[in-house]
Amino acid sequence: MAIWNLGSINIDMVYALPHMPQPGETLAANSFDQGLGGKGANMSVAAARAGAHACHIGAIGPEGKWCVDRLMEYGVDTRHIVQSDTATGHAIIAVDPAGENQIILYPGANRGLGAGQIGQALSAANAGDILLMQNETNMQAEAAEMGRKLGLRVAYAAAPFDAAAVQAVLPFMDLLFLNQVEAEQLQDATGRPPQDLGVDDVIVTLGAEGARHFDGRTGAVSDVAAQKVTAVDTTGAGDTFTGYVLAALDRGLPMAQAMAQASRAGALMVTRHGAADVIPDLKEVQDAKF
Ligand code: ATP
Numbered sequence: 001m002a003i004w005n006l007g008s009i010n011i012d013m014v015y016a017l018p019h020m021p022q023p024g025e026t027l028a029a030n031s032f033d034q035g036l037g038g039k040g041a042n043m044s045v046a047a048a049r050a051g052a053h054a055c056h057i058g059a060i061g062p063e064g065k066w067c068v069d070r071l072m073e074y075g076v077d078t079r080h081i082v083q084s085d086t087a088t089g090h091a092i093i094a095v096d097p098a099g100e101n102q103i104i105l106y107p108g109a110n111r112g113l114g115a116g117q118i119g120q121a122l123s124a125a126n127a128g129d130i131l132l133m134q135n136e137t138n139m140q141a142e143a144a145e146m147g148r149k150l151g152l153r154v155a156y157a158a159a160p161f162d163a164a165a166v167q168a169v170l171p172f173m174d175l176l177f178l179n180q181v182e183a184e185q186l187q188d189a190t191g192r193p194p195q196d197l198g199v200d201d202v203i204v205t206l207g208a209e210g211a212r213h214f215d216g217r218t219g220a221v222s223d224v225a226a227q228k229v230t231a232v233d234t235t236g237a238g239d240t241f242t243g244y245v246l247a248a249l250d251r252g253l254p255m256a257q258a259m260a261q262a263s264r265a266g267a268l269m270v271t272r273h274g275a276a277d278v279i280p281d282l283k284e285v286q287d288a289k290f
Contacts, residue, residue: 001250002053002077002129004122004152006143007040008110008136009058009067009081011090012275020096036070037275038089038110039134039159042236046243046265047132048075049281052250054243056081057121058137059109064088074276080121084109089136111138118143127151130175130246134158135165144172153249157242158182163189175201175249177242195219201255203245205238205266211259224259227267227290236275241266244285264288 015029036045040058047054055077060067061084068078089110094102118139122131131147133140134157147154155175158166161182167190176199178186183204187193194202194214202214210226244265248258265285272278280288 002055002125003044003047003246003250004055004057004125004129004131004147005040005044005047006057006113006118006131006133006137006139007044008038008089008107008134009036009041009056009060009064009071010038010105010110010136011035011064011067011088012037012093013090014093014095017094017096020094020100020102035274035277036067037091037236039136039157039239040110041067041071042239042276042279043132043134043157043243043246044071044076045074045276045279046240047247047250048243049279050244050247050261050265050285051282052243052247053077054247055079055121055124057113057118057143058082059084059086059113059117061086061088061109064109070276074279080117082117084112086112107136110136113137113139115139115142119146122146122150122152125150125152128153130155130250132157132242132246133169135160135162140165141168141172144169148172155242155246157238158186159238161185170197170199173199175199175203175246177203177205177238177245179205179238180207195221203259205241207234207237210263211241213255213259222256224256224263226263227288229267229271229290231270233273234270235273236279237266237269239275240269240279243279261285264290 092104131152157177244262
């Protein structure tokens with residue numbers, strides 16, 4: 001089985017600043033760090049590190065080849081990542097001494113995907129595979145419809161949140177991942193609670209409070225507790241959680257077990273600084289002592 005992830009690839013450029021810049025100010029950074037990020041890339045890495053065959057469908061610009069090399073190093077199948085003339089998506093992240101951040105996000109190549117590329121990738125998929133997407137690319141609804149027709153399980157992580165984008169994918173969705181804020185925003189937009197969205201499985205992550213599963217078939221609600229850790233950086237915790245849940249479901253594990261494993265992975269992730277580059281692998285997750 002495989003996880004087909006239509007997802008963003010970003011270069012995260014992190015600048016430590018003495019304070020946030022004022023309008024018109026030129027400010028020297030104290031340090032600079034560059035890493036692989038983007039919700040899509042994070043989820044592909046998480047799924048691959050959790051042992052799944054993760055096939056990333058995405059695009060980079062001329063300067064983004066190292067991102068593909070890095071994804072390959074982490075075990076992601078990169079055959080369906082194309083190179084476009086548009087710059088690779090990137091995030092310019094300013095961090096002040098208190099840890100507060102400001103982010104400029106340029107979607108770039110992530111928003112230039114075409115139906116042909118997605119169709120070609122999915123033609124290699126098998127019924128029962130998982131198709132995953134987030135909201136940092138274009139073509140989500142089109143891909144979801146294609147996925148449904150091919151008999152794939154369609155999973156969507158509704159971030160960054162956009163009510164119209166979620167609702168466009170909703171008719172084709174089997175699994176939905178939301179954090180608490182997104183769950184509230186979606187309920188405001190649709191007037192429906194998670195178990196009434198017509199989606200088989202809705203998972204709401206609750207940070208240090210764990211995660212909740214809503215079974216759209218039976219109406220059952222079940223909670224998974226979080227591990228007790230000291231969080232230093234929550235970047236990518238949700239993406240890691242999603243990748244781990246799907247990798248476990250793809251191996252045929254039941255939802256409760258998939259979420260329990262994902263909760264351990266998410267907890268380890270918040271004890272580390274960084275995004276895709278620090279996502280734990282399955283052995284680390286299994287061996288971790290909490
Ligand atoms: P982000 O956008 O920062 O990646 P998110 O808001 O999408 O995260 P969260 O709900 O913060 O997602 O976290 C996802 C999962 O990671 C949680 O359900 C939980 O299992 C784990 N997690 C997050 N924060 C903590 C924490 N402080 N302690 C333990 N586990 C955590």
